[in-house]
Amino acid sequence: xxxxxxxxxxxxxxxxxxxxxxxxxxxxxxxxxxxxxxxxxxxxxxxxxxxxxxxxxxxxxxxxxxxxxxxxxxxxxxxxxxxxxxxxxxxxxxxxxxxxxxxxxxxxxxx
Numbered sequence: 868x869x870x871x872x873x874x875x876x877x878x879x880x881x882x883x884x885x886x887x888x889x890x891x892x893x894x895x896x897x898x899x900x901x902x903x904x905x906x907x908x909x910x911x912x913x914x915x916x917x918x919x920x921x922x923x924x925x926x927x928x929x930x931x932x933x934x935x936x937x938x939x940x941x942x943x944x945x946x947x948x949x950x951x952x953x954x955x956x957x958x959x960x961x962x963x964x965x966x967x968x969x970x971x972x973x974x975x976x977x978x
Contacts, residue, residue, distance in 0.1 A: 893927075893975055893977065894975070894976040894977055895927055895973040895974065895975055895976065896917065896918060896973060896974050896976055897916070897917055897971060897972070897973055898913075898915060898916070898917055898918055898919075898920060898926070898972050898973060898974045899913045899914050899915040899916045899917070899920075899971075899972045900913065900914055900916065900969065900970070900971060900972060901913055901928070901930070901966045901967065901968055901969065901970040901971075901972065902914050902957065902968060903968060904962075904965065904966045904967060904968065906965065908961075909961055909962055909963070909965075910959050910960065910961050910962070911928075911959070911960050911962045911966045911970075912957055912958070912959055913957070913958055913959075913960055913972050914956075914957045915952055915953070915954050915955065915956050915957075915958065916954065917954060918954065918974065919951055919952055919953045919954060920939060920942065920951070920952045920958070920974065921939070921950065921951045921952075922939055922940070922941070922942065922950050922951070923938065923939060924938070924939045924974055924975070925937070925938050925939075925974070925975040926938075926939060926960075926972055926973065926974055926975075927972075927973040927974075927975060928962070928964075928966055928970050928971070928972050928973075929970065929971050929973065930966065930967050930969060930970030930971065931967070931969075931970075932967070933964065933965065933966050933967060933970050935962075935963065935964045936975070937962065937963050939960065940961065941960070941961060942958050942959075942960060943958060943959040943960075944956055944957075944958050944959075
């Protein structure tokens, strides 16, 4: 092929600082463990081992095959709606994804 027909291309490099924008780290604190999951109604029973859970908190649930976060919209203890659940309670939370027994529950601190 003729050399003068070839197009010249410029290599454009992107600076590493622009491409490696880091998200701020979210601080989490372990709160409890999933002890049971009801699949038909999408409710996880969580035993609170540290601190407390309140309405509006953002929880991060992590396990072997589970990893999601969600805001607490309702908490039930003994089939009664409560607004805050202290340490030692076993509560029911409606969750948006499937959980398994033994999954760890974390609370976001900078929410």
